[in-house]
Amino acid sequence: MNLSAPFVRRPIGTVLMTIGLALAGAAAYFQLPVSPLPEVDLPTVTVSASLAGASPDTMSASVATPLEKHLGRIADVDEMTSTSRINSTQIVLQFGLERNIDGAARDVQAAINAARVDLPATLRSNPTYRKINPADAPIVILAITSPTKTPGQIYDAASNIIQQQLSQINGVGDVEIGGASLPAVRVDLNPTALAHYGVNLEDVRAALSSANANRPKGVVETAGLRYQIYTNDAGTVAADYAHLVIAYRNKAPVRLSDVAKVFDGVEDVHNMGLYNGKNAVLVIVTRSPGANIIRTVGLIKKRLPTLAAALPADVDVSLALDRSVTIRASLADVERTLAISVVLVVGVVAFFLQSGGATLIPSVCVTVSLLGTLGVMYLLGFSLDNLSLMALTVATGFVVDDAIVVVENTTRHVEKGMSRFQAALKGAQEVGFTVLSMTLSLIAVFIPILFMGSIVGRLFREFAITLTAAIIISLILSLTTTPMMCAYLISRPRPPGQRGWFARLSDRTIGWMTRVYEKGLNWALDSGPIVVAIIFASIAMNWYLFSIVPKGFFPQQDTGQMVGGLQADQSASFQLSQQRIRTFVSIIRADPAVNTVVALAGGRSSSGGFMQIQLKPKNQRAPIDEVVTRLRPQLAKVSGSALYLNPVQDVRAGGRQSNATYQYTLKADDLDTLRVWATKLAAAMELQPSLTDVNTDQEEHGLESYVTFNRDSAAQLGLSPGNIDNALYDAYGQRQVSTIYKEL
DSSP: OOTTHHHHHOHHHHHHHHHHHHHHHHHHHHHSOBOSSOSOOOOEEEEEEEOTTOOHHHHIIIIIHHHHHHHTTSTTEEEEEEEEETTEEEEEEEEOTTSOHHHHHHHHHHHHHHHGGGSOTTOOSOOEEESOOTTSOOSEEEEEEOSSSOHHHHHHHIIIIIHHHHHTSTTEEEEEEESSOOEEEEEEEOHHHHHHHTOOHHHHHHHHHHHOOOOOOOEEEOSSOEEEOOOSOOOOSTHHHHTOEEEEETTEEEEHHHHEEEEEEESOSSEEEEETTEEOEEEEEEEOTTOOHHHHHHHHHHHHHHHHHHSOTTOEEEEEEETHHHHHHHHHHHHHHHHHHHHHHHHHHHHHHOOHHHHHHHHHHHHHHHHHHHHHHHHTTOOBOHHHHHHHHHHHHHHHHHHHHHHHHHHHHHHTTOOHHHHHHHHHHHHHHHHHHHHHHHHHHHHHHHTOOHHHHHHHHHHHHHHHHHHHHHHHHHHTHHHHHHHHHOOOOOOGGGOOHHHHHHHHHHHHHHHHHHHHHHHHHHOHHHHHHHHHHHHHHHHHHHHHSOOOSSOOOOOSEEEEEEEEOTTSOHHHHHHHHHHHHHHHHTSTTEEEEEEEEETTEEEEEEEEEEEOOGGGSOOHHHHHHHHHHHHTTSTTEEEEEEEOOSOOOSSOOOSSSSOOOOOOSSHHHHHHHHHHHHHHHHTOTTOOSOOOSOOOOSOOOOOOOOHHHHHHTTOOHHHHHHHHHHHHSOOOOOOOOOOO
């Protein structure tokens, strides 16, 4: 049975089939999504809660623990971790690879609702969740600046316009605004004046809360008219509160301005954002798990002009970081490598076959095989990424083999005097089983990869399937298109006198290679013991090299971006931390490889900070490892703080934010034991010469003040622990006592 015969006898149908396969693949190329790597993200949901002024212990005991009890009941949770800091708690839940992220988010929302009854009453808003992995790097950072607007006004505009619009884009997991906070009326009380008038903090809080009512008033209706009632019960600016009467002393009113400084400011003064050293409000966009970075960034850029037009004229929006730039550059390099590999394969085939027609046949098969594979990738929902393109590059050497086997066998019969048509039929029939066995043996190599689990299996599954598809398409073309083309393009060899210079050069080169091989083969056959010794020596050398070669989960990528985590002296004030961050930014900006730098200070930690660095294109700078190594000694000169720089990677396991490439997690039954051994382990790791930037996320070295009160004495004075907590919170907690409602 000759499977190739119908295709050889019907050349027009075979040509149309081949062209259709090529066109389908070409169309799929422009429809395939672009990403750095195959989809390997673990479904991750992050739950956040905030309580102004609360200590980490308070957040852990009263907020994180009740939430964890309810969140821990959700099915298919692989890992749940929580981090409690001043003012905030963050809980990260990672689900199994097969879990749908939307279904997981619904379960998380139900657990949050169930936990609300166990959360403290002072938690003004429900905990929120986002379908993001906090360990992922942002895909876009926007820097918003203005020469006239205050940070609070810029933040207000960004939260009302930019944050809402960007959050609606498909693929965006979270939009966080940093560098400032919402506008607010701030009241800084004078303890001496309060004592002079005999006014306590709770009196002031109650007066402020009642002075901003903003409640329904009703209507007045007459026989023919209806009047809606409005009052001036709501204050929106500091001037509305400065003359507020908070008490009467000696029949005279005590106004708020007598005991406090009242001014327009922001909710949280412990915030700062920098863009290339200048103050800015930063909009940080993170993708949801599974979202395509290139597509999501493209949608964000498309909407930016509309958003900029909706902002005040004196507000500027700059694209401070775009993660898609380096991804596109990386894929362009791989595509260039793929094109070069195709050209080299065709060149090698032309050099050895010495015939234009014979060279055209495998060249067409290689091209159509790769294009057809793109169509299969589109049908399977794959993307154009580094691994899928690498699979196509590797496949270039595989797919040409089948065609060459058919061409060589057909050429052999033509050289013996057979007609091209008959030679094509007989040649394809003779090697059909051989080509099939070659293909199956190659496919068998990649079958184990398809059964690999976890992140590694998900990462290389697309690579294996893409390569397998290219090999199968090559088999089909070798049994259909290749013999058909052989029937029309294979020509008889020319006499030696009529051969051109290229053919003569090829003959001389092949002859020289044949003679070298003959000499080497004769020596090997005559020197059996030496050859066997060389084999065992090679095995031993390979074993030794395998034992000493560096090992890791995934090669470090040069994505052109670095993330920096700041760990400062925990007893340092926010003002001092601002100065240190500005110093770090100045040092980094002075490096010739750096393009832009954005930094955030404050927020979750008064002494910490976050930094994102965009480097120049690869052809304009040194490798990213050299840049980090060059910056480390300069950053170490800043006393009282440490900035840990790490290259941004496309693959990152786990959901915990970290200042290092690798993380080692310790568990203990109580916090004190954990702190002791975490310190000991970090100290031991610092002694290892192969490790750098060893640090821990435990922050327990800051200054603390304890207020120990006598419960009996407090009871005699009519004071409960709640009264004392309220007084301390009013004095030191940057407490929100009322909400101001106003139009955009």
